[in-house]
Every structure is written in C-alpha cells, then in structure tokens.
Amino acid sequence: MRMWLVDPEKMCRQHLLGEHVELHMLEGCLNKGKNISGFIENGFVDPTLLLPRHDELAREMEERGYNHCSPVGKIPQTLQKGHIDPAANRVELCRRCAECTERFSNP
Numbered sequence: 001m002r003m004w005l006v007d008p009e010k011m012c013r014q015h016l017l018g019e020h021v022e023l024h025m026l027e028g029c030l031n032k033g034k035n036i037s038g039f040i041e042n043g044f045v046d047p048t049l050l051l052p053r054h055d056e057l058a059r060e061m062e063e064r065g066y067n068h069c070s071p072v073g074k075i076p077q078t079l080q081k082g083h084i085d086p087a088a089n090r091v092e093l094c095r096r097c098a099e100c101t102e103r104f105s106n107p
Helices: 013-032 037-041 047-063 086-096 098-105
Strands: none
Touching: 013 047, 013 098, 086 098
C-alpha cells in the first residue's frame, strides 16, 4: 500500500489507477481495524490524507475520461498521522516507470 502524493496529472495511467486502488485497500484496512503502523512508519501512507488524496485522484481520472464510481465510504474519526515525502516518491516513480519519467519531464 502506498500513497505517492505526487501531481496526479503527471502520473501514468498504471500508477494513477494503482494508487487509487491502494487508497481503497487502506480504507478497508482502517475500517477492519488492521494494523498499518509499518506502512505509516515507513512513510508509505498517511491515513489523515486518505479522503483528500482520493478525491484528487478521482478528479484526474474523470479528467482523463475514466469512469470513476468508487467513493470513499465512512472511515474512522481518529487516524494516525503519517509523513510522506512526495519529492522522494517522484524520484522513485521515475526510477520505476519510463512513462512517468516522460510525463514529469514535460511541462
């Protein structure tokens, strides 16, 4: 599970949709009370950003003409804050994906 927190317009289709799926996985884990402390401690997720990030990704999906029909449901009120480094994530995305590299390189 990972929240990239980079500009969704710059993400390739695979990573945009992948992060969206992983946010729904995070939602499920939170609602089931599963321990996600390792993901938080390793800087992969920040549960407090789940809803705004989901909405940001959904907007980009709709802009690209994708059919988004999976809103975030109810999530717990108290969530542990995480810390994510979007700049480091951008570097990692570009290391993994030639299309993301190209998209981030173009203004």
